[in-house]
Amino acid sequence: MSATPAPHDELRARLRQQAQGAMSLNVAYIGVVNGLFESLHGLGAAAAPRLAAAARMDPGYVLRWCDAAYAFGYLDEQDGEFRLAAAGQAMCPSQPGTLMSIAVRSVLSAHMAERAAALMRSGERPGEQVLAERETVLPWFGPMLEADFGSMFENTICPAIEAFGEVDSRGGLAVDLGCGNGWYLRALARRCTGLRGLGIDGFAQNIEQARRLAEDEGLGARLRFVQGDIHELQLPEPADLIAMNRALHHVWERDPDALFRWLRANLKPGGYAMVWEPAWPGERAALREPGYQRMAFQNLTEHVQGNHLLRPQEIVQAFESVGMPAQVHSFAQGAEVVIVARA
Numbered sequence: 303m304s305a306t307p308a309p310h311d312e313l314r315a316r317l318r319q320q321a322q323g324a325m326s327l328n329v330a331y332i333g334v335v336n337g338l339f340e341s342l343h344g345l346g347a348a349a350a351p352r353l354a355a356a357a358r359m360d361p362g363y364v365l366r367w368c369d370a371a372y373a374f375g376y377l378d379e380q381d382g383e384f385r386l387a388a389a390g391q392a393m394c395p396s397q398p399g400t401l402m403s404i405a406v407r408s409v410l411s412a413h414m415a416e417r418a419a420a421l422m423r424s425g426e427r428p429g430e431q432v433l434a435e436r437e438t439v440l441p442w443f444g445p446m447l448e449a450d451f452g453s454m455f456e457n458t459i460c461p462a463i464e465a466f467g468e469v470d471s472r473g474g475l476a477v478d479l480g481c482g483n484g485w486y487l488r489a490l491a492r493r494c495t496g497l498r499g500l501g502i503d504g505f506a507q508n509i510e511q512a513r514r515l516a517e518d519e520g521l522g523a524r525l526r527f528v529q530g531d532i533h534e535l536q537l538p539e540p541a542d543l544i545a546m547n548r549a550l551h552h553v554w555e556r557d558p559d560a561l562f563r564w565l566r567a568n569l570k571p572g573g574y575a576m577v578w579e580p581a582w583p584g585e586r587a588a589l590r591e592p593g594y595q596r597m598a599f600q601n602l603t604e605h606v607q608g609n610h611l612l613r614p615q616e617i618v619q620a621f622e623s624v625g626m627p628a629q630v631h632s633f634a635q636g637a638e639v640v641i642v643a644r645a
């Protein structure tokens with residue numbers, strides 16, 4: 303006679319597997335942010351002390367990390383020397399198609415969950431600074447978004463939206479509000495050779511990173527990055543394109559009417575505003591779909607920062623209220639939208 307499964311057996315097994323997955327990503331995170339995967343990639347094979355020296359990390363910690371990374375299959379070992387297994391190779395930030403953003407997002411999510419758990423008691427919403435509370439996370443915030451969305455922009459979004467062709471032929475000034483590490487302007491500048499760019503972000507660290515990366519790509523003369531607050535911004539000249547990528551929901555709660563009047567007033571005639579946002583669904587039932595589950599969690603953590611995700615139609619209406627008809631372009635099975643409006 304077969305034994306009756308104890309209550310929750312299946313659920314317990316599934317949750318334990320998920321917890322194991324989170325642990326594996328925690329191990330990967332440590333290797334990503336401390337350059338361990340990258341150093342081992344350069345060394346080929348190395349014992350833990352040599353890896354520690356190459357990455358300039360404490361040998362005691364690196365030895366324990368090597369054991370953990372070996373346990374979770376990121377490293378292989380032979381005669382006391384470690385090498386990257388395929389999963390470790392995939393965590394190298396410099397590798398095309400790197401998966402490091404999954405590890406960074408996992409640890410950022412744990413941090414945000416802990417903050418939401420504590421702040422729910424008082425209702426306090428401390429704002430953007432929550433992202434900077436973990437010294438190792440903020441420098442990886444921009445690279446995480448670039449790894450997640452950079453190729454989608456270049457390979458899917460740009461070819462699908464005709465307005466980018468016109469942005470290219472117009473040239474002029476493209477402004478990126480809430481630019482993060484500046485990946486969007488770098489991608490645009492590579493594509494549209496007559497375009498200059500101005501990126502604005504609230505975090506000094508993002509601006510430093512954006513400047514350095516633009517310089518590294520030889521785009522420093524065309525792209526300028528300035529620390530500033532979107533709410534108090536004055537542009538040096540009207541823009542041909544104003545883009546906001548995952549940034550509108552960060553500033554929406556303050557005064558959306560003023561923001562959209564500002565966008566209209568700071569575009570040249572015929573210039574474009576392009577807003578890329580996760581698309582909060584109209585129906586709660588959609589949140590059960592795999593692509594939306596993470597969006598539901600994101601929206602909980604956005605609340606901590608004083609934000610909430612938006613329905614595409616709210617953005618369209620905001621453009622229309624300042625006399626800019628807007629078009630919604632959907633991507634990723636509708637989970638991502640780019641809304642294009644013309645002055």
Ligand SMILES: C[S@@+](CC[C@H](N)C(=O)[O-])C[C@H]1O[C@@H](n2cnc3c(N)ncnc32)[C@H](O)[C@@H]1O
Pocket residue numbers: 430444447448479480481482483485502503504505508530531532533546547548549552553
């Ligand atoms: C989710 S990130 C998106 C970054 C970038 N656009 C991308 O797609 O990778 C939102 C960005 O908006 C910036 N931000 C939020 N509120 C801002 C404000 N009031 N002024 C300037 N930047 C702001 C944040 O610092 C952050 O880099």
